[in-house]
Amino acid sequence: MITRHHRNRLTATLAAATASLLVLAGCAGGAGSTGAAPDANAEIIVGSQNEPTNLDQIFGGSSGVTEVFTGNVYEGLFRITDDAEVEPLLAAETEVSEDGLTYTFTLQDATFHSGAPLTAEAVKYSLERFIGEESIAARKSQLSVIDTVTAVDDKTVEVTLSSKSISFTYNLGYVWIVNPEAGDLTAAADGTGPYSLGDYRKGDSITLEVNDDYWGDAPANGGVVYQYYADPTALNNALVTGAVDLVTSQSNPDSLAEFESGDYEIIEGTSTTKELLAFNDRVAPFDDVNVRKAVYSAIDREQLLDAIWDGRGQLIGSMVPPSEPWYLDLADNNPYDPELSADLLADAGYADGFSFTIDTPDSGVHSTVAEFLQTELAKVGVTVDINIITDDEWYEKVYTDHDFEATLQGHVNDRDINFYGNPDFYWGYDDAEVQGWLAEAEQADSTEQQTELITQVNQKISDDAASVWLYLNPQLRIVRDGITGVPENGLNSLFYVYDIQEA
Amino acid sequence: MLLLAFALAVVILFVVLRLLGNPVYALISVGATDEEIAAAAARLGVDRPILEQFGDYVLQLTRLDLGRSFTNNLPVGDEILRRLNVTLPLTVLAFLLSVVIAVPVGFIAAWRSRTWYGTAFSAVSQLGGAVPVFWVGILLVTALALNARIFPAGGFPRSDWEDPGAALFSLTLPVLTIAIVSGSDLARYVRSATLDVLGQQYMRAARATGQSFAGAFVRHGIRNGIVPVISILAIQLSTTFVGAVIVERVFALPGLGDMLLVAIQEQDFPSVQGVLLVSTTLVLLLGFVADVVQRIIDPRLRASVSGNRRARAIA
Numbered sequence: 001m002i003t004r005h006h007r008n009r010l011t012a013t014l015a016a017a018t019a020s021l022l023v024l025a026g027c028a029g030g031a032g033s034t035g036a037a038p039d040a041n042a043e044i045i046v047g048s049q050n051e052p053t054n055l056d057q058i059f060g061g062s063s064g065v066t067e068v069f070t071g072n073v074y075e076g077l078f079r080i081t082d083d084a085e086v087e088p089l090l091a092a093e094t095e096v097s098e099d100g101l102t103y104t105f106t107l108q109d110a111t112f113h114s115g116a117p118l119t120a121e122a123v124k125y126s127l128e129r130f131i132g133e134e135s136i137a138a139r140k141s142q143l144s145v146i147d148t149v150t151a152v153d154d155k156t157v158e159v160t161l162s163s164k165s166i167s168f169t170y171n172l173g174y175v176w177i178v179n180p181e182a183g184d185l186t187a188a189a190d191g192t193g194p195y196s197l198g199d200y201r202k203g204d205s206i207t208l209e210v211n212d213d214y215w216g217d218a219p220a221n222g223g224v225v226y227q228y229y230a231d232p233t234a235l236n237n238a239l240v241t242g243a244v245d246l247v248t249s250q251s252n253p254d255s256l257a258e259f260e261s262g263d264y265e266i267i268e269g270t271s272t273t274k275e276l277l278a279f280n281d282r283v284a285p286f287d288d289v290n291v292r293k294a295v296y297s298a299i300d301r302e303q304l305l306d307a308i309w310d311g312r313g314q315l316i317g318s319m320v321p322p323s324e325p326w327y328l329d330l331a332d333n334n335p336y337d338p339e340l341s342a343d344l345l346a347d348a349g350y351a352d353g354f355s356f357t358i359d360t361p362d363s364g365v366h367s368t369v370a371e372f373l374q375t376e377l378a379k380v381g382v383t384v385d386i387n388i389i390t391d392d393e394w395y396e397k398v399y400t401d402h403d404f405e406a407t408l409q410g411h412v413n414d415r416d417i418n419f420y421g422n423p424d425f426y427w428g429y430d431d432a433e434v435q436g437w438l439a440e441a442e443q444a445d446s447t448e449q450q451t452e453l454i455t456q457v458n459q460k461i462s463d464d465a466a467s468v469w470l471y472l473n474p475q476l477r478i479v480r481d482g483i484t485g486v487p488e489n490g491l492n493s494l495f496y497v498y499d500i501q502e503a
Numbered sequence: 504m505l506l507l508a509f510a511l512a513v514v515i516l517f518v519v520l521r522l523l524g525n526p527v528y529a530l531i532s533v534g535a536t537d538e539e540i541a542a543a544a545a546r547l548g549v550d551r552p553i554l555e556q557f558g559d560y561v562l563q564l565t566r567l568d569l570g571r572s573f574t575n576n577l578p579v580g581d582e583i584l585r586r587l588n589v590t591l592p593l594t595v596l597a598f599l600l601s602v603v604i605a606v607p608v609g610f611i612a613a614w615r616s617r618t619w620y621g622t623a624f625s626a627v628s629q630l631g632g633a634v635p636v637f638w639v640g641i642l643l644v645t646a647l648a649l650n651a652r653i654f655p656a657g658g659f660p661r662s663d664w665e666d667p668g669a670a671l672f673s674l675t676l677p678v679l680t681i682a683i684v685s686g687s688d689l690a691r692y693v694r695s696a697t698l699d700v701l702g703q704q705y706m707r708a709a710r711a712t713g714q715s716f717a718g719a720f721v722r723h724g725i726r727n728g729i730v731p732v733i734s735i736l737a738i739q740l741s742t743t744f745v746g747a748v749i750v751e752r753v754f755a756l757p758g759l760g761d762m763l764l765v766a767i768q769e770q771d772f773p774s775v776q777g778v779l780l781v782s783t784t785l786v787l788l789l790g791f792v793a794d795v796v797q798r799i800i801d802p803r804l805r806a807s808v809s810g811n812r813r814a815r816a817i818a
Contacts, residue, residue, distance in 0.1 A: 059530070060543070135542075136532075136539045136542065138532050138534050139534070140534075140536075184576060186574075199661065203761050204659065204661070234656070235755075237657060240649055391529075392525075393524070393528075395528035396525060400540065409533075419534070
């Protein structure tokens with residue numbers, strides 16, 4: 001796994017070298033047949049709608065900050081590949097003690113963009129910062145298992161855990177190692193990655209420049225600009241007129257037709273974004289498994305997916321996408337079957353139906369989904385009221401105050417099945433077995449054991465219809481002809497740009 | 504008056520924003536714990552009593568400091584200056600162009616109101632003023648950017664005004680968009696002002712003394728007709744400035760309007776306050792300048808202000 005990426009880059013370097021030779025030859029011979037040779041100095045313009053609110057991952061820079069910085073400007077001790085595998089990055093060597101509680105990392109010889117060397121102190125600072133009091137980073141609670149971080153010498157870091165954590169290295173893949181001297185990183189950056197931050201123009205663009213002193217292989221391009229568009233039409237226009245080379249994530253399936261010609265390539269990868277109808281499992285009638293299953297079986301999800309994504313994307317039957325080790329094909333576990341739905345409702349004592357409100361965020365496709373659910377559920381006698389709220393209201397009313405009956409949300413994180421092990425989470429799914437398995441899985445000795453346990457969880461939450469998992473979003477990137485090396489999958493918005501090149 | 508309006512704006516803005524919501528919820532993501540939410544509120548300082556927050560804010564304003572953004576901690580003032588690099592040229596150029604279009608069109612529509620082209624001009628200006636700005640923008644983008652590929656469909660050079668040619672080039676379509684709509688509006692005012700002047704006794708009297716039409720119009724007509732037009736100009740300039748919000752979105756321009764929309768979305772209160780205060784100040788100043796100019800042109804207005812004092816002095 002380690003080499004997959006490096007081999008690609010090696011190939012790229014070789015290709016670039018060959019290309020320059022060809023150019024020289026071409027000059028001598030006067031021939032212009034270098035059209036397909038990659039240009040290692042080409043600046044790649046990436047179009048995106050996902051602008052980070054700020055540039056620091058611990059201050060809620062949102063998924064946009066991952067898209068730009070993780071792996072490109074900042075590196076972790078480990079890297080998570082596009083295929084969701086963990087490979088070493090800044091941790092050249094890792095030693096784990098017998099009891100699984102002590103990790104000793106030997107660091108790569110790397111330097112920060114400012115010129116300072118990567119030291120054990122910097123790693124200590126970065127890890128402590130990530131789980132520190134001010135941090136609101138997405139993976140903070142999982143990494144709070146870190147007990148102490150010690151700089152043994154300049155290049156050796158020792159981390160002790162308060163309890164065993166099988167996904168520790170995976171989670172470390174998201175933690176940036178930053179230069180402690182850099183200070184406030186909300187509008188600046190100092191990492192060890194193949195790119196340094198060139199220019200930050202909020203509301204417009206972020207420019208990444210190639211880091212000539214990078215410790216690894218040089219990128220296949222001459223720099224990357226993320227150009228942001230608030231309006232999806234403006235982004236499409238930019239792609240049509242060549243103002244951007246590619247679009248990281250196409251959110252509007254209606255405009256795909258225009259790019260189905262030979263001038264563009266539509267790359268469909270798997271995302272980790274699951275569209276959920278989440279019940280408040282604490283309150284009646286959704287504290288009853290039968291009612292939840294009845295709602296699930298009343299919905300023709302295939303038709304919904306077709307209507308929203310035009311056949312792209314995938315039906316799922318639990319919180320787990322196929323890219324995770326504990327995936328099971330559960331799409332038919334709660335099949336679309338209005339008769340079954342009616343029977344289940346009758347069993348639960350709601351033969352005449354009931355009514356409930358779906359708190360629906362006004363962003364994305366949620367309101368369209370809500371209307372579809374309204375129609376489907378009406379067929380089994382269940383009345384749905386749609387209450388449109390903003391994203392911020394969602395975080396206050398639903399997420400924090402748990403003041404809701406049901407809600408729609410797109411859950412973007414990978415490996416987020418563990419939210420079902422937290423009874424205080426907004427959806428309030430409370431199952432002792434599931435909590436036990438998840439805790440045990442985190443303490444597992446091997447990934448096989450971990451996988452086995454979480455697979456059980458996967459089956460159980462699906463059997464319980466803890467939520468209605470409607471579908472998995474497709475990850476659609478649109479790339480201009482002549483651009484290659486674009487990562488396919490959208491694992492939690494990770495987007496490594498160093499292999500992208502222009503022919 | 505100016506100061507009072509400004510103070511009012513400060514208070515209303517501050518209070519309304521605080522009532523709207525809690526900016527912390529714009530920062531967190533799924534997985535955040537209650538402790539993290541509390542820590543974020545403490546970092547932003549929004550967990551303090553509202554009076555204390557307001558006091559700090561006013562103190563800050565007296566130092567001409569607009570504070571720092573809740574999201575990226577950059578000084579709001581600097582950010583506004585950077586955005587004005589786009590919005591001010593956009594507004595001023597669009598305004599000048601709309602005057603250049605509106606004055607001749609409006610004048611001819613009035614002066615030759617009974618000819619076919621006079622009628623056509625006034626019909627076109629009615630139509631132009633009635634269509635929504637974003638629609639004109641979309642039409643222009645489709646025709647001149649997507650089909651003809653003459654102008655960029657949107658965006659602004661990342662180098663700002665380092666290359667003035669490129670910057671102007673990217674502003675061409677947005678300027679045209681605003682100028683077409685607000686120029687049409689303005690043309691209707693120019694037309695009615697001209698019609699008004701042409702029908703006045705003093706114009707007939709001037710012609711009777713042997714002055715040419717042009718001479719009479721320049722000497723008496725413009726001076727009288729332009730006074731109401733100036734108030735309209737000031738209002739138009741303000742609307743152009745505020746209307747840039749929509750145009751900036753259509754053309755993906757990183758201007759002040761874009762900053763405001765994003766700041767509202769992110770509940771970045773210092774930025775929202777900053778943008779609104781700066782725009783309010785600019786609009787108030789414009790109104791003030793228009794008043795002064797009107798008084799310079801028309802002595803009767805000066806008299807009306809100082810009239811009472813003089814009347815008292817005589818008595």
